[in-house]
Amino acid sequence: MASIQNSYAPEYVRVIHPLDDAPEQKCSTEGLGHVSMTPGVRVSLTVLRAYLVLMTLMLAYHVLDLAGVLPAIR
Incomplete structure (x- = not known):
């Protein structure tokens, strides 16, 4: 045996x-x-800036909606 x-x-x-x-x-x-x-x-930086602005606006909308500040649109 090796x-x-x-x-x-x-x-x-x-x-x-x-x-x-x-x-x-x-x-x-x-x-x-x-x-x-x-x-x-x-172009990449412009797209990134637009994405960050959009996400910030969506977050602000969600927070205001949870706080009851926005009228119900349903």
Whole structure:
């Protein structure tokens, strides 16, 4: 009967939490210009804005309906 050799040797990696690590130098953003948006990004952000406005209006309607402020439309 043949025996199987287990050659697995786990590697141990020391993990340091960012709050316990030494602070690093931050990158300077001086001199950087504005980044222009592509048309796809502009459309995506507009759709996201419209979605968030719609959800906010629906939430406000639901809260006002539960509070009894709105007249019954049934």
